[in-house]
Amino acid sequence: MLIEFTPLLLVGFGLGMIHALDADHIMAIAALNNQKPAFRRTITHSAHWALGHGSVLLISGALLFGLGIAMPQSMQKLAENAVGIVLIGLGLSFFWQFSREKKQAPIKNPGVHKPLLIGILHGLAGSASALALLPALAQNEHLQAIIYLLIFSLGVMLGMLFFGLIFAYLQRFMSQHYFRTFQGTRQVLALLSIALGSFWLYQSV
Secondary structure (H helix, E strand, C coil): CHHHHHHHHHHHHHHHHHHHCCHHHHHHHHHHCCCCCCHHHHHHHHHHHHHHHHHHHHHHHHHHHHHCCCCCHHHHHHHHHHHHHHHHHHHHHHHHHHHHHHCCCCCCCCCCHHHHHHHHHHHHHHHHHHHHCHHHHHCCCHHHHHHHHHHHHHHHHHHHHHHHHHHHHHHHHHHHHCHHHHHHHHHHHHHHHHHHHHHHHHHHC
């Protein structure tokens, strides 16, 4: 049975990698790390975001298939609105941080809690679509459904780690060779985060 399910798991892994690169996902990670380049920080944030996202999917899947409890649509709607607010907040906080950099004031690292919580929000906002096809795909085999979610979440993590690596490399390259351009792109990135967050709120109304 598992052998027959393997092609579907591979599809789930690929879909997870693609899902990780949704605009609101990569914008959140980019905005969180819109500061001096640091590979370790960016990768850590990417991993914790993916852990938050994946934990929500697994818990939602366990509740759905184990107890028949589906996530309320109102909770998903609230999470979608929160994602928009977070993106706007990340963009606005950059300009405060940027002004402190000019004054050479110390900048506090956002730590791992912030990306973890943002990952949870993204998981809540997008879990309904991820779980919608599972009953048909798993054919009432609950273990298969959970395995699929695990593989999907692994794909999400690897996809986000890949983005984090590329983003951190580009940051370092730009800061070392084109510093003025790097500073300008940071401000553009913050504005894009605000714009995407505003659009996110608008479309969720």
